[in-house]
Amino acid sequence: MRMKKFISLILAGSMVLMLAACGNSEKETSSSSTAAEESTTQAAASEEERPEASTGVGVAKEDLRLGFVFIGDENDGYTEAFYKGVLEMQETLGLSDEQIVIKWNIPETEACYDAAVDLAEQSCNAVFANSFGHEDYFIQAAEEYPEVEFCHATGVQAASSGLSNMHNYYTSVHESRYVSGVAAGLKLNEMIENGEIEEDAAKIGYVGAYPYAQVISGFTAYYLGVKSVCPSAVMDVKYDNSWGSFDLEKETAEALIADGCVIISQHANTTGAPTACEAAAVPVVGYNISMIETAPNTAITSASMNWGPYYTYAVECLINGEAIATDWCKGYEDGAARIMELNDTVIAEGTADKVAEIEDEFKNGALNVFDTSTWTVNGETLDTYEANGVEYISDGYFHESEYGSAPAFDIIIDGITVSE
Numbered sequence: 001m002r003m004k005k006f007i008s009l010i011l012a013g014s015m016v017l018m019l020a021a022c023g024n025s026e027k028e029t030s031s032s033s034t035a036a037e038e039s040t041t042q043a044a045a046s047e048e049e050r051p052e053a054s055t056g057v058g059v060a061k062e063d064l065r066l067g068f069v070f071i072g073d074e075n076d077g078y079t080e081a082f083y084k085g086v087l088e089m090q091e092t093l094g095l096s097d098e099q100i101v102i103k104w105n106i107p108e109t110e111a112c113y114d115a116a117v118d119l120a121e122q123s124c125n126a127v128f129a130n131s132f133g134h135e136d137y138f139i140q141a142a143e144e145y146p147e148v149e150f151c152h153a154t155g156v157q158a159a160s161s162g163l164s165n166m167h168n169y170y171t172s173v174h175e176s177r178y179v180s181g182v183a184a185g186l187k188l189n190e191m192i193e194n195g196e197i198e199e200d201a202a203k204i205g206y207v208g209a210y211p212y213a214q215v216i217s218g219f220t221a222y223y224l225g226v227k228s229v230c231p232s233a234v235m236d237v238k239y240d241n242s243w244g245s246f247d248l249e250k251e252t253a254e255a256l257i258a259d260g261c262v263i264i265s266q267h268a269n270t271t272g273a274p275t276a277c278e279a280a281a282v283p284v285v286g287y288n289i290s291m292i293e294t295a296p297n298t299a300i301t302s303a304s305m306n307w308g309p310y311y312t313y314a315v316e317c318l319i320n321g322e323a324i325a326t327d328w329c330k331g332y333e334d335g336a337a338r339i340m341e342l343n344d345t346v347i348a349e350g351t352a353d354k355v356a357e358i359e360d361e362f363k364n365g366a367l368n369v370f371d372t373s374t375w376t377v378n379g380e381t382l383d384t385y386e387a388n389g390v391e392y393i394s395d396g397y398f399h400e401s402e403y404g405s406a407p408a409f410d411i412i413i414d415g416i417t418v419s420e
Contacts, residue, residue, distance in 0.1 A: 059319060060319075064095065064319070066099060066101070066127075066128070068129075069103045069106045069119070070083070070106060071130055071131035071134070072244075072269075076269060077288035078244075081289065081304060085308040085311050089308055089312045089315060109137075112129065120141060124148060125148065126150070126314060126324075130154075135157055136157075138152045139161050146164075147165075149165050150165055150166050151324065152167065153168075154168070155406065156168065158326050159326050159327060164323075167314075168405045169310050169327070169328040171305040171307070172329055172331030172332070172401055174221035176332075177218045177369075178222065179355055179362075182225045182229055182354060183347060184225070184265065184283070185226035185228065187300055187347065188226065188263060190348035190349070192230075197262050199232050200232060203234050204236075204265070205259070205261030206266065207252045208237050208238065208239045209239065209243050213406070215267045216407075216409060218267045219416070222303070223235045223416055224375060228374070235415065235417070236261055236418075237418045238418075238419055239419075243269050244269045246271065246275075249266065250273065250276045253266070253276035264282055265287075266284075266285070271291060277298045283298050283346060286299060288305075292341070300347055301339045301342050301347075304339060305336065309330060328405055329406075333363050333364075375413040377412070
C-alpha cells in the first residue's frame with residue numbers, strides 16, 4: 001500500500017502541473033460543509049449504478065480502527081459538533097482512544113487527499129470527513145483503497161461515483177431549524193404583547209454564509225417555524241460569503257439590526273452574530289453550539305445536529321459486515337436533529353412546552369417542515385418542483401433530503417427577502 005500511495009502522489013502531482021499548464025484557476029473552497037449550487041444533483045444518480053459493499057464478514061470490534069478528517073478543530077463550533085458525535089459513538093460501542101485517529105484542521109485542498117490516504121495506510125477500516133470541499137479528494141482516495149469505507153458529510157456524489165465504498169451522510173437539520181424558529185417566534189409574540197414592537201414590525205434577520213441549498217433550506221425552515229406561531233413575521237437574509245469570519249458575521253448582524261430586524265439567527269460558524277446581538281440587546285438564535293456563554297442576555301437557543309447516531313450506525317455496519325447506506329439522513333426520530341438548551345432568562349413563557357410538542361410531532365412523523373400549504377412563491381402554492389429529473393413535491397410537501405442526504409430546497413418563498 002505504501003507503493004500505491006507513492007504512485008498516487010506522483011500522479012496527483014502530474015495532474016496539478018497539467019492543470020497549471022492549461023491555465024485553470026485554483027478551485028474555490030469554503031471552510032464548512034455545504035451542498036453547493038448544484039446540490040440537487042444528488043437525487044439524479046441512482047444507487048443502481050453502484051454495487052453494494054456488503055461482504056457479510058464483519059470486523060471484530062477490538063480490531064476496528066477509524067479515521068476522521070475534520071475541517072477545523074474542537075474550538076470551532078461546526079467541527080466540535082462532529083467531534084462530540086465521535087465521542088458518543090466511542091462510548092456507545094466501547095472503543096478505546098487508540099482506535100480513533102483524527103486529522104484536525106484539514107483544508108479543502110490536496111491536503112485532504114493526503115490525510116485520507118495516510119489514514120487508509122494506518123489500517124483504518126473507515127475514514128470520515130466533515131466538509132463539502134473534501135468530497136472530490138475522498139472519491140479519489142476511495143478509488144485507490146476499495147477495502148476502506150469512505151464516508152463524507154453533506155456531499156452529493158456518492159451515488160453517482162460508482163464506488164461501493166463511498167458514502168454521503170447528513171442530518172435533517174431543517175427540523176431543528178424549524179424548532180428553533182418556533183422558539184424565536186414565541187419571543188416575537190412576547191415582544192409584541194409587551195409593546196416593544198408593533199405586530200407589523202415583526203421583522204427578523206438571518207446571517208447566511210453562501211447562497212447554497214443547505215443555507216436556503218435552513219433559513220426557510222427557520223422562518224416557517226417562526227411564522228407558525230407569529231404569522232406577521234417577515235425575514236431579511238444577508239449573505240456574508242464566508243463560513244468562519246467572526247468580523248463579517250458580526251458586521252452582517254449589525255447591518256440587519258440597523259435595518260430594523262428585532263431577532264437575529266445565523267447559518268455561519270462563529271460567535272460573531274451573537275456578539276453583535278449581545279451588544280445591541282437583540283435576541284439571537286445560534287448554530288451548532290450553545291451561544292449562551294457568548295450572549296447570556298440575548299441567546300434564545302441554537303439549532304444543531306447530533307452526529308453520534310450516524311457514526312454509531314456506520315461502525316455497527318462494519319462490525320456486522322453490513323453495507324453502509326449510500327446516502328444517510330435522519331432527524332429527530334433517530335436523535336440526529338436537536339436544538340441546544342433553551343436560555344430560561346431570555347425565552348418567552350411557554351417556550352419549553354411548545355418546543356417539546358413540536359419535537360414530538362417530528363418524532364412521530366406528524367409534521368413536515370416544507371408542507372406546501374404553509375408557504376407560497378409569488379402568492380402561489382407550488383404543487384410541483386423538478387430538479388435534475390427528480391420531482392421533489394408530492395403528497396403536499398417538498399421531500400427534503402429524501403432522494404439524497406444533502407439539502408435540495410433552494411426556493412425563495414414569500415415573506416423572505418435576500419440580499420448579498
